[in-house]
Amino acid sequence: MDLCFMTGSLSMDTDTSKREALNNRCVIQPPFKLRTEEPILFLKPPSAYVREGSPVLVPRYSSSLHHEVELGVVIGKGGTAIPQAAAMEHVAGYALCLDMTARDVQDVCKAKGLPWTRAKAFNTSCPVSDFIPKERIPDPGNVKLWLKVNDQLRQSGCTSQMIFSIPYLISYISEFITLEEGDLILTGTPKGVSAVQERDELQAGIEDVVTMSFRVDRKE
Numbered sequence: 001m002d003l004c005f006m007t008g009s010l011s012m013d014t015d016t017s018k019r020e021a022l023n024n025r026c027v028i029q030p031p032f033k034l035r036t037e038e039p040i041l042f043l044k045p046p047s048a049y050v051r052e053g054s055p056v057l058v059p060r061y062s063s064s065l066h067h068e069v070e071l072g073v074v075i076g077k078g079g080t081a082i083p084q085a086a087a088m089e090h091v092a093g094y095a096l097c098l099d100m101t102a103r104d105v106q107d108v109c110k111a112k113g114l115p116w117t118r119a120k121a122f123n124t125s126c127p128v129s130d131f132i133p134k135e136r137i138p139d140p141g142n143v144k145l146w147l148k149v150n151d152q153l154r155q156s157g158c159t160s161q162m163i164f165s166i167p168y169l170i171s172y173i174s175e176f177i178t179l180e181e182g183d184l185i186l187t188g189t190p191k192g193v194s195a196v197q198e199r200d201e202l203q204a205g206i207e208d209v210v211t212m213s214f215r216v217d218r219k220e
């Protein structure tokens with residue numbers, strides 16, 4: 001996994017008012033009008049990846065770093081304009097991911113109609129687990145994800161709550177971005193996102209498949 005990746009944002013957010021607010025914001029971006037049911041996408045660079053053993057760093061410019069636990073889909077076979085029916089043939093496996101988000105910065109970006117890059121794509125903004133082969137998650141549309149901060153449960157949800165299915169996301173994205181082997185698609189977070197502080201311990205898992213932990217540190 002060493003290429004860029006994307007998030008089908010809000011895919012699992014059950015908070016309708018938040019979804020509507022974001023969709024409205026996006027409608028104002030010329031020249032396209034987004035259909036309300038279209039996923040909001042953003043990119044993170046490979047330098048956003050962080051693996052267990054290294055800390056998640058709070059950017060200097062943020063005082064509200066939020067965790068978002070998400071199922072990541074790892075592309076095994078690239079393609080353009082992949083039909084939904086063939087989408088799962090392009091999946092090599094999965095990874096548990098955190099879409100770390102500088103929420104205060106994202107709020108400013110939203111208010112000004114600016115891209116979310118500084119809020120979502122900074123160094124260490126994507127903690128990832130080990131690669132999970134496809135066979136270990138036979139039904140990715142129905143697995144439970146959880147996240148604890150200092151042993152307290154903050155997020156718990158099931159991928160069955162996703163607004164957009166994995167085949168839909170693969171097909172939708174590949175219409176305008178050619179997917180390549182190693183790309184990782186984050187699929188959106190369940191409710192319960194909250195702020196983390198320096199020295200917090202984050203622990204997250206997918207059912208009985210994988211767990212991972214990360215310590216939060218502040219960039220000096």
Ligand SMILES: O=C([O-])CC(=O)C(=O)O
Pocket residue numbers: 007008009010011012013068099101187188189
């Ligand atoms: O940060 C956001 O507003 C959207 C997002 O990534 C998610 O729902 O997973």
Ligand SMILES: [Mg+2]
Pocket residue numbers: 007009010068070099186188189
């Ligand atoms: Mg997210």
